[in-house]
Amino acid sequence: MSDDGGLALLLLGPAGGxxxxxxxxxxxxxxxxxxxxxxxxxVDAKPVTGSERDRKIDEIKGTRESRIDGDNLREYRKRVQRIRDDGS
Incomplete structure (x- = not known):
């Protein structure tokens, strides 16, 4: 009779899991x-409104300069530094 209780307890674990x-x-x-x-x-969309503080101050059309001053685009050895092993 104890085998039936052990089997039920054994099956209760996977069933409970x-x-x-x-x-x-x-x-x-x-x-x-x-x-x-x-x-x-x-969602009801409404027109965008602004206030008096939102006024246009400048306008840039096109690109003024083709490069950024001080860029290192072509100097890749300055951009990518090798990790040096000091041997210590």
């Missing part, structure tokens, strides 16, 4: 409580 996994999966996934945002949410 599977039950706990399913419960945590359902709790964190919330697949039954989620909604489709694109279909169920209405």
């Amino acid at each position: 599977a039950g706990l996994y399913w419960m945590l999966y359902r709790y964190y996934r919330n697949t039954d409580k989620s909604h489709a945002f694109e279909r169920e949410t209405v």
Whole structure:
């Protein structure tokens, strides 16, 4: 008779593990409580308005300089330094 109790206890472990996994999966996934945002949410867009503080102060058309002063684009040995091993 003790073999039946041992077998039930042995089967309770995997069954309990599977039950706990399913419960945590359902709790964190919330697949039954989620909604489709694109279909169920209405967003009303309104025109953009500004205030008196938002006024234009300058306008740049095109590129004034083709390079940035002080760039090291072609001097790759200055950009990439080799890691030196001092032997210590």
